[in-house]
Amino acid sequence: MVKSRTKIHGRRDFCIECRKETEYLLQKRDIVKTIRDKEYTFGITVAVCADCGEEMSIPGLIDKNVQEIDEQYRTTEGIVTTDDIEKLMKIYKIGKAPLSLALGFGEVTIPRYLEGQMPSKEYSDVVRAALTSPAYMRQKLMQNREKLTDAAYKKAMAAADSIERLFSVSEKMLSVIAYIFEKLEEVTPLMLQKLLYFSQGLYFALYSSPIFTEDCRAWIHGPVYPEVYDLFRDFKYNPIDDARFALLEGATDALTDDEKKVIDLVVNTFGMYGGKALERITHNEEPWKEARKGYGDSIPSSELLSKEHIMKYYMTVRQKYNIETENGLMDYIHDMLKKAL
Template identity: 55%
Template structure:
């Protein structure tokens, strides 16, 4: 526990204090709500102390918790939106149908209404929605600002070439892992599809994967992230994917967690080698030389059949059994 010193008005002396979390009730917009805030408690008398920075900290804590409770956008969300579309505060306000200084007020800390928050969030998560708002209010902003932002709209639209469910899965993976390379992402998606067939008896997403030299690949996903090459995927524009997690149900999330917590411990090259020992990729690559390019589809039926067989052999509904399967594949790969 952190202990500092400050002046206690009750003790009339400089005393040490401890920072503790306390529940407090506050009236906001006519509603009494409970928040957890950080308080400075005098070590001598046990009373609250006012220490430098504590009030500002409490304001931030209440603001963050209130926005989360009411599902409202944050100040950071608004800055991200401005950066994504290369648009200033006043033009953004007008484009979204607000008053000219509304966004400025929000950036200074004013909390938006749920209605206005939803408009901002829709623009943040959907370039199509932002395009619609841009066209609706085209004549209300400078043509230079309109063209600059529309260029960004078109750039961002180009990454939404896969299904909503696929985007939701990718977003959930990003949220669950510290770093994901394009190669690793491809293999995790393949295993997520297989485990969904095996444990939920349904596909996770509609996309087909192809049997490339380096393992199963979802081509449209590859095109979205290929410029990261062997590096971790890191770009603020992919915050737009967060809104697509709503397409995942609890069964979907269980599958993704299962795969991320097991296969996600390994790098992309290791996962590439494990897919090379499994029949779905091998069957689709039949007749092709080791380094001969191929865009043959790995049929969903072969994926389904293969992973269904693993249920009986390993009971892959449990992480420890999935890890045993990976270990056995690794032993085969390395000849152990």
């Protein structure tokens, strides 16, 4: 089928030079501005008449440029954005006024920042430190405890605890989890456990080493990384929707291309199945069966599923299936699901 061509109509407005409505083009332009004796170059957007080439004044464009300059200035000077402040409020489950007090600012300081006022570098650094270190936030909360209600204090302290728990797993594990959540819309704790396990197995088979150092245990519902289980246990059988993930932005940069390739393979194949189907697959794999020997179906166990065993198993799978490709992995999945029937 041939796609029909649609004529793209340009944006139009009144040109003062041409004295009529004309089409205009949006262009990027650099401007130099001096702020507090320092020169800055900012990229802004201008509208240019398509007929005469003169700049045109378009409603909304000035606001857009003010916002762009504000953002670029903050990036250059390392000043936190309103998004950063909102992130901090979300992960600590704290309102704008209480947050202001908790950080040792006046009650209206954070509300003003949220309305667009530029924080000083000193105050910005306090917000940034709170955002990157739960220990620092905890210290601030304790310092300013008497300014907060008991409920706000307790809620924020509990959030600090859960954030510290998040950073108790290895950096690599955190990066793999962040990457999986970047790629898949809905992931339950059960699914996540299996996707981590398959990622580890596949990486072992292809590169003879593990992605992450955490050990795996043979629980009733399949291979489990207990530290990760603890992180997300509150979500039970529901998709994980975690405010703490705001802290993991950029965490995936720590992954190598090979690691990303393996997780992509897993996400695009195993990731299309629900937790229960994935559980059926692992229940038919050697490492889990071996570790569960002697245990009845519903008897809990915490036997180690050793890394060596996982590696050996997936290397034998590799001999039979072309698991470097999505098609090869799908063949393996289909065979394993058939076996489970």
